[in-house]
Amino acid sequence: MLRVGLTGGIGSGKSSVASRLRALGAHVVDADAVAREVVEPGTEALRLIRDRFGSAMIREDGTLDRAGLAAVVFGDRDALRALEAITTPAITARVTTLRREAPADGVSVFDMPLLVERGLWVHEHLTLVVDVDAETRVRRLVEQRGLPESDARARIAAQASDGERRAVADEIVDNSGTPEQLRDVVDVLWRKRIEPYAANLRDGTRTRRVGRGAVVHPREDWGRAGERVVAKLAAALAPTGVATEVSHIGSTAVPGLLAKDVIDVQVGVRHLAEADRDDVRQAMRDAGYILSQGNSGDTPKPGTDPASWGKRFYGGCDPAQVVHVHVREFGSPGWRFALLFRDWLVHVPAEREAYATEKRRLLAIDDDTDAYVAAKEPWFDDAWRRAQAWADETGWRP
Structure with missing residues (x-):
């Protein structure tokens, strides 16, 4: 199974790339979706959050008050570390289970915003970074998600820099153009690199240097x-x-x-x-x-x-x-x-x-x-x- 790590800064369009890869046949695991799943009512992680941060973090319907918890941990390193100590093991275990569900001869894509920050890219065969300049991302976050500009810039600054992401990228996916252009870029990447890579892994075929002009x-x-x-x-x-x-x-x-x-x-x-x-x-x-x-x-x-x-x-x-x-x-x-x-x-x-x-x-x-x-x-x-x-x-x- 070919393991592909997919990441990009907030507002880069990473989800659009994940959707296209899924349509092409990849088994996609969304880290954000898993993070929500592991704190659903009745989970051990939600119980630990209540014990650590108080019952005020739980709504009347038993669900997590995400906005309230975010307000508590944002800017408080100790609180953030405590939250991560609760959620990270649960997320890791669930991601592992979901990725094992991918076909043995297929492509497993891990859609993870913090792939670089957590150093998880080293476990992937390929790392794809969706790349867009910061100003374009700010504009998209303001226009499409309704975030205040200051909030958008703060969220971008809290993540890995563009240079840090590019340094670990096996492929940089340019999303500065139209949705149609992005789809074409992903399709070419799938056809020329991802699909042949998965086939080589399945068949036990190593890539060889060219006979002449190497x-x-x-x-x-x-x-x-x-x-x-x-x-x-x-x-x-x-x-x-x-x-x-x-x-x-x-x-x-x-x-x-x-x-x-x-x-x-x-x-x-x-x-x-x-x-x-x-x-x-x-x-x-x-x-x-x-x-x-x-x-x-x-x-x-x-x-x-x-x-x-x-x-x-x-x-x-x-x-x-x-x-x-x-x-x-x-x-x-x-x-x-x-x-x-x-x-x-x-x-x-x-x-x-x-x-x-x-x-x-x-x-x-x-x-x-x-x-x-x-x-x-x-x-x-x-x-x-x-x-x-x-x-x-x-x-x-x-």
Whole structure:
């Protein structure tokens, strides 16, 4: 099941996107609706609210006085924390139950205003952010919901900033146009990314790099994309306790360097055998990564024990971004070189340019991706020695 987190600032039109995704076949769970459901008359959460905030918070018909409670907690951090301590566990449990009702081979959308603020985006395969400038949102809140302008601005200011939401967005859904334009944007997103992603997860198919022309000019968003992959993998593996760290490595982790459009990530484990545990493999599978059988080691570098270069290799299922995950033993030569090579290129511009020059030379000979990768190995052998010398000279440590 593909998990999609949907969020956006108040007044952004997030509900319109959720409605369209539902019409296209997604199973949508609305966090606001769940928040209302868990405090209905007779619920444990409503009883706890009455005990904490007083019977004045309960209307004569037994329902929660939402406006009255909002007036109590707005601007009072302690009161807000107390309310969240009551409602959050109930909401989380109910959301989990509802999302499990989605078809195993389908798409589960979590419509959550505070997806970024609560850090919940790390548990989604894709994060969609509905994006509209603040002034447009203020106008919509005033005209469509009847809010005073000062109230609208205060509510916007209380949420995550546009920059914070964009930083975690795998897709930014522009809703600055007409409803028809928004529908078209969502339809294209569904057809080109969401539906194929769900199919890849269902079939166990990883996304592969193109056969030719894979090396492209540096993209400004590689760093952010790497950060998102790292955060999601770290969250997925946390329950297993095996990861010593998760790091963005490879050429896309080096600003300004031309590269294959592939996000390479390294997962360190204390012992490589831990990577073969059932719970670890299942965690990777649930996170959207497929184990590549037969790819169990890197090319050994000169003067090292070939047996120490073992790894496990996974490929991501996202059709819009190729992701390779290299699981290596903490402290092994391969683990160390991946981190050293990245930092060496970042801190030594001459070596970064030398690598770029070698890439261009090899691509001019043959831009077949597999041939290009194989042809780089002799250069890497020499780079290994130069990078080691730099580490010794500077005192670099992983």
